[in-house]
Amino acid sequence: MIRALAALLSPILILAACSRPPAPATLTEYRDESRGFSIRHPAGWQRASGPSDAEVRVVPPGSPEGGGEFITVFSVKAPSGNTEPEIRRQVFALLPIHGVSGFQQDARTTADILWFRFEVTGSSGGTEWASVGVVAAGKARMQVAVCAKPLRQWRQGQRQCDEVIRSFRPGDLSVE
Numbered sequence: 001m002i003r004a005l006a007a008l009l010s011p012i013l014i015l016a017a018c019s020r021p022p023a024p025a026t027l028t029e030y031r032d033e034s035r036g037f038s039i040r041h042p043a044g045w046q047r048a049s050g051p052s053d054a055e056v057r058v059v060p061p062g063s064p065e066g067g068g069e070f071i072t073v074f075s076v077k078a079p080s081g082n083t084e085p086e087i088r089r090q091v092f093a094l095l096p097i098h099g100v101s102g103f104q105q106d107a108r109t110t111a112d113i114l115w116f117r118f119e120v121t122g123s124s125g126g127t128e129w130a131s132v133g134v135v136a137a138g139k140a141r142m143q144v145a146v147c148a149k150p151l152r153q154w155r156q157g158q159r160q161c162d163e164v165i166r167s168f169r170p171g172d173l174s175v176e
Contacts, residue, residue, distance in 0.1 A: 032056055035075045036171020037143055040151040040164055068127030068150035078142045087137050091144050097122045113138050132161050138173020
């Protein structure tokens with residue numbers, strides 16, 4: 001009886017152990033003193049040079065140049081008028097985007113800073129990726145934070161990207 005019960009439970013326990021998601025990576029805070037923002041990223045990731053001075057990029061160790069796994073923050077001049085269509089247009093011009101599945105005003109919006117959260121897909125370096133991002137637009141500047149994972153890793157990586165984006169704190173957006 002005990003052997004039969006053990007034989008019955010063994011496959012169930014093995015399947016349960018295999019179906020557990022991997023433990024989340026420890027996140028470390030990155031603070032950019034010159035732009036004033038902070039964002040958390042997986043421990044061990046390193047800063048990489050972005051294609052422009054307006055971009056700060058953090059990637060996993062050994063990541064290929066322009067690969068599909070990255071965290072990036074852009075600090076750019078805010079569009080005149082600071083309207084949602086202008087902000088959206090400028091955000092989408094910053095990345096090689098293929099598709100948009102959402103661009104919605106975030107609850108953190110105040111009279112001084114407009115916040116939007118978005119989800120987009122794109123490609124860089126021959127790798128297709130999915131991402132979540134947030135934009136904080138002030139009177140003079142806006143900062144855009146994006147966390148991307150290769151499409152094949154998106155289901156496992158989306159939770160981590162959500163946590164990274166929630167950690168983003170912009171710098172002073174009232175001055176250039």
